[in-house]
Amino acid sequence: MSIFRPEIFQGNLTSKQYFEGWYFKHVSAQIDVVYSFIPGISLNVEHPHAFIQIINGITGETQYIEYPLSDFSYSKDAFKVQIGESVFTRDYISLRIDAPSIKVEGHLVYTNIIKYPTSLLSPGIMGWYSFVPFMECKHGIVSVSLRIDGSLTIDNQLIDFSGGKGYIEKDWGKSFPESWIWLHSNNFTHSDACIMISIAKIPWLGSSFVGFISFLYCNGKFYHFSTYNGAKIRELKYAEDQLKIELINSNYSLSVKARIKKSGILKAPVRGKMDRHIKESVDSEIVVVMKDKKGNVI
Numbered sequence: 598m599s600i601f602r603p604e605i606f607q608g609n610l611t612s613k614q615y616f617e618g619w620y621f622k623h624v625s626a627q628i629d630v631v632y633s634f635i636p637g638i639s640l641n642v643e644h645p646h647a648f649i650q651i652i653n654g655i656t657g658e659t660q661y662i663e664y665p666l667s668d669f670s671y672s673k674d675a676f677k678v679q680i681g682e683s684v685f686t687r688d689y690i691s692l693r694i695d696a697p698s699i700k701v702e703g704h705l706v707y708t709n710i711i712k713y714p715t716s717l718l719s720p721g722i723m724g725w726y727s728f729v730p731f732m733e734c735k736h737g738i739v740s741v742s743l744r745i746d747g748s749l750t751i752d753n754q755l756i757d758f759s760g761g762k763g764y765i766e767k768d769w770g771k772s773f774p775e776s777w778i779w780l781h782s783n784n785f786t787h788s789d790a791c792i793m794i795s796i797a798k799i800p801w802l803g804s805s806f807v808g809f810i811s812f813l814y815c816n817g818k819f820y821h822f823s824t825y826n827g828a829k830i831r832e833l834k835y836a837e838d839q840l841k842i843e844l845i846n847s848n849y850s851l852s853v854k855a856r857i858k859k860s861g862i863l864k865a866p867v868r869g870k871m872d873r874h875i876k877e878s879v880d881s882e883i884v885v886v887m888k889d890k891k892g893n894v895i
Contacts, residue, residue, distance in 0.1 A: 600728070603721045603737030604687060606671040606678065607769045608640070615640040616866035617769035619678065619685060622879070623705065623745055624654075624784055626760035631655055631879050632751070634690070636680050638669055641869040647680045648871065649694060650863055651701070654879025657859035661871075662696045676739065687739055687765065692749060703749035705758055711791070713738040713812075714819055722793075722810050724825040733772045733800055739765035741814055742783040742791045764791070773865045773873065774798050775805070778833075778840070780855060782883055790815045792885055794822075794842060794853065796833065811844060813851060813887060820887065822846050848890065855883040 599607055608615050618637025625631070631654025638647045647669035651660040670679045678685045682693035687710065694701040713722055720727045722738045745761040764783055777797035783790065794811040808824040822828040822844040831850070832843040840855040860876040867873050887895045 601715070601720045602676075603727070603735070604676040604739040604765075604767065605673070607735075608638070610638075610640070610666065610669075612640045612869070613642055614771050614869040615769075616771070616869050616871070617767070618650075618866075619739065619765065619767040621685065621690060622654075622764045622781075623758055624762050625756070625758050628784055629655070630756050630758070632749070632756075633879060634685075634692070635863070636678055636683070636685050638666065639866060639869055639871045640666075644870070648864075649680055649683060651694075651699060652861045652863060652877060652879060654861075655859070657861040657878070657880075659861040659863055660696070660699045661864055662694060662699070689747075699752060701749060701751050703747060705745050705747040705749065705763075707740065707743040707745060707763060709742075709744040711741040711743065711814065713741055722812070722823075724810075724823060726825055732770060734768055734770040734774060734797075736795060736810060737767045737769075738793070739767060741793075741812075742789070766793070770866075771869060772867050773875075775800075778835075778842075780840070780842075780853065780883065785885075787815065789817070790885070792853070792883070794844070796830070796842075809844070811851075813885065815887075820849060820851070822849075822851055849895065850888050850890075852886045852888075853883055855881055857881045 622633045633652045635650035645666050647664040649662045664681050668681045676687045684691045689706045691704045692701045743763045745758045745763045748757045774797035779795045781793045791814040796809040799808045810823045813820045828846040831845050834841045838857045842853045844851045857878050858880045860878045864871040865873040865875045
């Protein structure tokens, strides 16, 4: 069943209100170059198409390159998606993008891949919500962290990503939530740490609720803070470009402070159409502290 392999293509190309997209983030070893590539499809009656979005995390500049749906192909047996001449997998990406606004060519190989833990009752980051039908949007973690080797030529500039870090996740469904906060980093002074938090207003049986999925990975261990496992939001505040979040579960508290920097404009789906515009900052800085119930810093 594809529910136990959320990384592969979950949809079908005959849907009329559907989107699916994968998010590949790449940070150079010196943390001076950051590029995210988002391959995906937008299925709707008016304008079905495939696309690759690009965001330069340092400048905030974004690109949205459209492709005919016939240029989209995928593997049913493994995570492999091709759009035009670009190929996206868990183990590598091979890019050849020739658009009026940007040209990208190169090959990046991923190793030291850390996978998100799964089980029979929890196929991915959404836990048992993975089995709930008719949700507007579902989320998957493909690679919590990975090492990058290789280079890309972007607009005639050769960029070496060797020794850098990467991250891969995805979303699929009809629409992004009405409102949400998403935060991720795996570039910490503690070399192997990784955090992801997603808080959203989720439609539910004619109403809605605020739910969240999140984890902290550190020292080879995962700490889970999500609505479905009983975790709670103790604090959620955004003011003067600073975000504060505190989550608690039965054993720990997780405190996050984020200072937002440059933002780029990305397109997001509404009933399968990429009609919504959102801001995303890839060069923000966050501070994370996790404590046990007695207040000891873990």
